[in-house]
Amino acid sequence: MRRTDAAPARRRASAIDGFRGLAALSTVAFHVWQQYFRYDAQGSHPPVDDPVLGAVFSLEVIDLFFVLSAYLLTLSYARAALDGGSTRPARLFLFRRAIRILPLYFLAVLVVWATRNPTLPGNWRDLVEHLTFTHVFDQQRIFYTLGPTWSLSLEVLFYLVLVALGPLAVRACRPLRRRRTRVAVCAAGCLFLYAAPLAWIAVAHYRFGVPHTDWVVYFGPQARFGGFAAGMGLAVLTAALGDRGRLGPRTALPLAALALAGLFALSLDSGPENFTFTFYHPIASLLWVLLIFSTLHVRQQTFWHGLLTARWLTAAGLVSYSLFIWHEPVMLQLHNAGLLPTGQSGFLPALLIVFLVAVPVAAASYWLIEYPASLLGRLKDHRGRPREFYPEPATR
Structure with a gap:
């Protein structure tokens, strides 16, 4: 990396750390x-x-985790699909993801499960499901042992989907001569992955009347993948723009404020069984995309950057x-x-x-x-x- 590019890269990395901390x-x-x-x-x-x-x-900020993770991990695939170049082998990607999450996760699961199951065999099914990231499909045990890690199950599934769809997108775009067409193909794929969970939620709630407490229906990947799809779409957008269209403070700050206001209004209005409660997470994902875009795709730092960093x-x-x-x-x-x-x-x-x-x-x-x-x-x-x-x- 050239020295002139180092400072902006450090600022973006600090802003991303700020988002993670938030x-x-x-x-x-x-x-x-x-x-x-x-x-x-x-x-x-x-x-x-x-x-x-x-x-x-x-x-609820779980969608920020999903959007940010998908954006960062999809970016290299999006750049390769739109502008050529190679991507990391799937085995290397999965190896580094495993190194990132598994040691701490397995240790925490074993420690917490052991303290709550002092006599064997204990709730062995809960342990097996947590160690295999399948507890998100268990209505009874989804929040056992480490409750918040139902979302980590979706992260792991996303990794598997990404290493399958990422190279596929790169190969599909390679024969296309026009860059605009490659962008449209990638964007359409992200849009489909975002729309499918929307349809699932609408049919489950309005057609079959499935209550929101049916965790497997509304917390599984078929309902929550929209957050990852939104992050993938953000990666395609930033790869397509490159250094073009970077926002100035007069545009970036109002967009960031709009996203934050929308997230606040969504939390304020999401009472049980209303529309915003039912579609809270797909809507929140788009607002997080807007906030991240108006933070990272800018020409210079703003007041919001100062807070994040x-x-x-x-x-x-x-x-x-x-x-x-x-x-x-x-x-x-x-x-x-x-x-x-x-x-x-x-x-x-x-x-x-x-x-x-x-x-x-x-x-x-x-x-x-x-x-x-x-x-x-x-x-x-x-x-x-x-x-x-x-x-x-x-x-x-």
């Missing part, structure tokens, strides 16, 4: 909110009386995966030990306590587990072949 911290707040709504407020009223604050705390937020982004994995066990352990205040007035103090415990746990997990495991990625070169290491030559 998503991880918001996920913690959302699950503490759920905990207090379900157990300490008895479901009769939310933990916070102010609807504005309630909309902020109850904002704050050190505390990018630090949270660095340990976001560990925070995502450990925050629920930490929260439940604190709750079971009686260390969280009860009642509606206890929500905000409890949120602070969970943050104060979960963030240091996540930091320790990153440096002791995630980072050492990531070094295994150096065992293979860019072609997916075992890397040869040579001893340093002796010096006199």
